[in-house]
Amino acid sequence: MLRLFLVLTGTLSLALGVLGIVLPLLPTTPFILLSAYCFARSSNRLHRWLRSHRWFGKLLTNWEKHRGMQASHKRRALWLTVFSFALSIYLAPLLEVRLLLVFIAICVLTGISRISVISET
Incomplete structure (x- = not known):
């Protein structure tokens, strides 16, 4: 049940983060970081996909390794x-x-x- 909750939260957070790219009052970065957090704890496949994504992958890796x-x-x-x-x-x-x-x-x-x-x- 927790795994499903984290996948859904990560997916919703990712959608809001993508919307935040074009909507100035919706912050992209916190939502993408929340997605990475949720996916890391619920789905290795989704976490790998997000970390290898051409837009977000390098940014997430830099944040996770170097803050x-x-x-x-x-x-x-x-x-x-x-x-x-x-x-x-x-x-x-x-x-x-x-x-x-x-x-x-x-x-x-x-x-x-x-x-x-x-x-x-």
């Missing part, structure tokens, strides 16, 4: 975050929503900036 990310990935994450939040702030109809988005963007960018950089391999 960091490569400088190129970090730059890309920062630029994509700035772009998606800038677009959202521009499109937001209310000043209060814009201010909330600015606050969230600052928090997210601060979090990404604090992740340690590992050497390119």
